[in-house]
Amino acid sequence: KAGVTQTPRYLIKTRGQQVTLSCSPISGHRSVSWYQQTPGQGLQFLFEYFSETQRNKGNFPGRFSGRQFSNSRSEMNVSTLELGDSALYLCASSRSAGLSYEQYFGPGTRLTVT
């Protein structure tokens, strides 16, 4: 089956602009999580969506937002971009079944803010 896909793969934006990233989960996965990865801060959790509802949120400012659609596809938006938002943005889809848990990451979107 197809893996998690993210678009675009690379993006260059200017400070103050906004950006929207997209994530398509594995078929059958209803949970989508977003993460930011930087060399300095490592991997940080942004938020998780399940059945179109934000279930959990990390410690990021309100400029970072997301949503999930009825087909489980998810988007995240970053408004008023800052240089420090340059990072690899990863999404992951997951499914829990009883005591088991599976999660797969997409290839990421590399965002550069200039």
Added chain:
Amino acid sequence: QKEVEQNSGPLSVPEGAIASLNCTYSDRGSQSFFWYRQYSGKSPELIMFIYSNGDKEDGRFTAQLNKASQYVSLLIRDSQPSDSATYLCAVNGGTGGFKTIFGAGTRLFVKA
């Protein structure tokens, strides 16, 4: 004190040896624990999920969880050069809710 701590390494082990990776966490209420493997330039991949005290084995990997001592470890038996990667420990479900907290990762190098 960091919420999830790992030795950054690099941890170097010879091929065929057991690699032992350790992780401690500060939130005693944490409920779920994860180990990820991340190759350079690639996305993380989940290799172990554990939530109960004790050991969980999956192939050459064994995760060990001790909630009383607040540590979770990952053992890789018969280490192979292809195991060379950064291993990330993550914790979820503490007092901060179900937002996953990651450690900085341990770099593992398996020498052929």
